[in-house]
Amino acid sequence: GAVVSQHPSWVICKSGTSVKIECRSLDFQATTMFWYRQFPKQSLMLMATSNEGSKATYEQGVEKDKFLINHASLTLSTLTVTSAHPEDSSFYICSAHLGGRTGYEQYFGPGTRLTVT
């Protein structure tokens, strides 16, 4: 149980276009999902916290108009990178919190590699 999927696993897009990344909790309801970004050979940095039915909370320095997050259901959160640029190339990972349980019960998706050309 407690499986989180991400789609796509790898996407290549041209500079200036937008790309959407999906994060799904497959066998549980996730009221909260977190989006992290990982640059090559670096650590994971929290970008935003996504709560079902409400606006996402962005970390300082993360452009909310560039990284649009929508958590429309208890099993799906999406991250849309708008007007992507090469510097947005990175590995994006989501984690989903098992609703109603203690804070540490969260599970990671397999990540999405974004390459902007």
Place this chain on the structure above:
Amino acid sequence: AQTVTQSQPEMSVQEAETVTLSCTYDTSESNYYLFWYKQPPSRQMILVIRQEAYKQQNATENRFSVNFQKAAKSFSLKISDSQLGDTAMYFCAFMKHLTGANNLFFGTGTRLTVIP
């Protein structure tokens, strides 16, 4: 603010030997969780072990154990009988102990290579 420091960017260990990965953290919180995550080449984050700060007993999971020193804000991971499959990046992480979901603060990672 919370910070997590891993001072060993890379480490290696012979198969079947024991290795210890270091982690220190800084926080003003009195109650929190600490974690070690493994990130193999697939990049899927895998929980290795978790420690609740209010527990004095060190957590263990099979070949993995921690040395949690709360006063020193130190949280090291010991891997016994190292296996080739242990080769991965290891991240130390901190989480506040608050109601509801809380995010993780990660260290910079230690790349561990197990040598056959």
